[in-house]
Amino acid sequence: MLFGKEPTGFIFDVKRYSIHDGPGIRTTFFFKGCPLSCWWCHNPEGISPLPAPAYHAGRCIACGRCVRECTRGARSFGPEGVRLDSSQCTECRLCERVCPTRAIEFVGKEMTVGELVSLAKKDLPFYDESGGGVTFSGGEPLMQPEFLLACLEALRAEEISTAVDTSGFCREEDILRVAEQADLFLFDLKLIDPKLHEHYTGVGNHRILTNLRRLDEKLLEQGRGHINIRIPLIPGINDSQENLEAVVDCVLSLGSVSGVNILPYHSIGANKYKNLGMEFKMGRTPPPAENEVSRVLSLFASRGIHAVKGG
Ligand code: SF4
Ligand code: SF4
Known part of the structure; x- marks a missing residue:
């Protein structure tokens, strides 16, 4: 950097060779800080913006x-x-x-754009071979918009494909600026009912659904970038026919969706809550049964959407 300080961000984890955070083999950077506090979050160490x-x-x-x-x-x-x-x-x-x-x-450390890009470049052969790239996850990457944008621009200059995993709860102007740089959005859709959304995540969903529509319009207008809708499937919370039908309606109203992923709930992160001294509100909720996941996939298929489990 010629002038000023190189932008830095706050990261709590880096996962290399990931095959669950977008297409191909990816390096995933987990940004610290999230405005939501979903009951089922499996990265609770990413919620606080502080260490x-x-x-x-x-x-x-x-x-x-x-x-x-x-x-x-x-x-x-x-x-x-x-x-x-x-x-x-x-x-x-x-x-x-x-x-x-x-x-x-x-948990959490500061990283410069240069450090992040150097780390990502180590895995270039894997991206080239698999159609992968870099994913920004969290936490909520859009809570650090300037750092995220600087990283996206730097990676684009290196011709490295990028994906942003977001809850959509952020400033509209930030997600639209990010849309000009990112290749793919992994956009979480949890609950369509605003009151239930607030109860289980701590925030309402009006801003999320508005941002999703604006993002979709922006991607269509610029003719570049796609959205993968990701739906965590959580027994007793968002697996009702009513919610799933509403999610399908929402997906069908968008024009830039390139994939739909159903992510069955798991309690792998439960122990982290104990280590962090945080309350885990999901108790002993089991993962959804296989036939339940199949029911959901069939529901999407019956409305013309090819949804896949995991991803
Ligand atoms: S517990 Fe005490 S020593 Fe540890 S970080 Fe807090 S104030 Fe510092
Ligand atoms: S009591 Fe346990 S946590 Fe504290 S300094 Fe000793 S080993 Fe570490």
Whole structure:
């Protein structure tokens, strides 16, 4: 950069060789911060825009250094190991530094555009071979719009294909600017009923559905870019006939959709909630049965939409 500082973003994970975040083999960058707090979120460490303090009880040797060193008295021993009183914590990260076993870990780190692009370029042969590229996920990548745009522009200059995985809950002007650079949007559609949407995600869906329509118009107008609609299938929450029919209506009203993915719920992230000291509201909800997933795929097929499981 000739002038000023190179844009930086806050990332909480990088997944290479991913085959579930868009077409082909991909490198996925997980952006920190999300305005939603979906009950079923399997990346709860990505919700807070700040570094999230995680505690891994299995690594703790109960040496007590974190409890002794914390000047705020925010660490103490409890029945399940070391506890954190978030109301006292200033996130100075001293406990992380003094812990000898990495049982305390603050999730999230700063990255420059240059660092991100260099990392992505390591996997160029895989993208070329498989039709893959780079995916921005999270969290919500559109919570860091300037960094996202700078990354998209830099990757486009390298002719690397890009996808943005979004909830659609962002400023309209940001998603439209991103639409000028990204090749694909992985757009989540969860619930069409606004009250249920707010109950289960913490926000209403008016802005999301409006942004989806504006994005669709923009992509059609510029003749470049597509949307893949992604529907998490969550038993008892969004699998009713009424919701699914409304989702189908929404998909049919769009002109730039290139794929529909049904993503069956799983509870793989449940343990992360415990490590982060967060409440996991899904309890013991099981994944949807195979015949239930088939029912949903058939429903889409009956309305002329080829939906696929996973992706
Ligand atoms: S981050 Fe700092 S204030 Fe917070 S618990 Fe650790 S040592 Fe205490
Ligand atoms: S410093 Fe690390 S190992 Fe020691 S008690 Fe704290 S969390 Fe456990």
